[in-house]
Amino acid sequence: MRILLVRLRQIGDVVFTTPAIRALRERFPDARLTYVVEPAAAPVVARNPHLDDVVVAPRAGGLRGVAADLKLGVRLRARRYDLAIDFHGGPRASLLTWLSGARERIGYDIAGRGWMYTRRIARPRELRARHSVENQWDLLTALGIAPPDRGAFPVEMASDAAAAARVAERLERAGVDAAHQIVVIHVSAGNPFRRWPTEHFVTLATALASRDANRRVVITSGPSEQHASQRVIDRSRDRGAANVLSCGEFSIAELRALVDHAALYIGGDSGPLHVAATTGVPIVGLYGPTLPERSAPWRDERLTSESVDAGPLPCRPCDQRVCAPGDFRCLTWVTPQQVIDAAERAITTLRGSATAPTPSR
Secondary structure, eight states: OOOOOOOOOOOOOOOOOOOOHHHHHHHHHOOOEEEEEEGGGGGOOOOHHHHSSEEEEEOOOOOHHHHHHHHHHHHHHHHHSSSEESSSSHHHHHHHHTTTTTTTTEOOOTTTTTOOOSSSEEOOOGGGGSSSHHHHHHHTTTOOOOOTTTTTTTOOOOHHHHHHHHHHHHHTTOOOOOOOOEEEEEEOOGGGOOOOOOHHHHHHHHHHHHHHEEEEEEEEOOOHHHHHHHHHHHHHHTTOOOTEEEEOOOOOOHHHHHHHSEEEEESSSSSSHHTTSSSSEEEEESSSOOOOHHSSSOOOOTSOOEEEEEEOOTTTSSOOOOOOOSSSSHTEEEEEEEHHHHHHHHHHHHHSSSEEEEOOO
């Protein structure tokens, strides 16, 4: 049996499909599983032990993009898939699923694209009230697969030995060794509506670094926001926190390797947070326009995850395209002290825990 899985982007959304990948492998142990994904999110599934193939589909605009998709569709059709599942539901993903010619094609009945599937699944009306993993799992329920269990079907991302070696070398060059307690703070988010104020990160980093001389606070960010991470480092050091540092830019695989060394990861609701959640490290997530109920780390409940938000607001959750109040209160009202307290609780819980499971590497 040949099964095609399609989820083109984003990094966090691809992470959220990994429980389904494991479930499909358990249900169809002898099947050949292929995953189609765009380059930015490909590292999430590149070494997934439950997949046989990963097809990277670069994104291009205009006629060039259409031609590339048609060519890819021909390649997929030649593989004669028995089943295709479109976890994405967007125009391009729907087209590729249809072009695959799979005998059975399962996808969401949305935006007039339901005709591209042989089995159409209605999205729940209360979409925001359920976790994204559960929403995507509806496509598996159509195959008779039971609802997901966090312990049995956590998010996964296999470690990369080469990336781990590079990270270990960078930490050593920065003077960080196994005796130090590493706290990773990711200061950026792909969506500007999910970015906590830079000065809040400065206060957070300074406080966490100052409370333990053995602690090393490593600041990370996306490539386009290196200025923000450097500002956090410089301002924290101006306040006397010399143990706030940078170890350079990290790819997705390298970030996962870095978190493996850490005692705690702190960041907004973005792809890196969900990559971090594939490890056993405690997570503190900052939520603005999004809801933890839908996008908090999906993993065994014995693993520590803290969610910090501004509480109920009439405008939250929003569509993330415009801030109705105009002051981004869903983020600015989350105080540094709230996050500091959550971080210390998470670290304390880690020290006192002897029963938490270790995710597969």
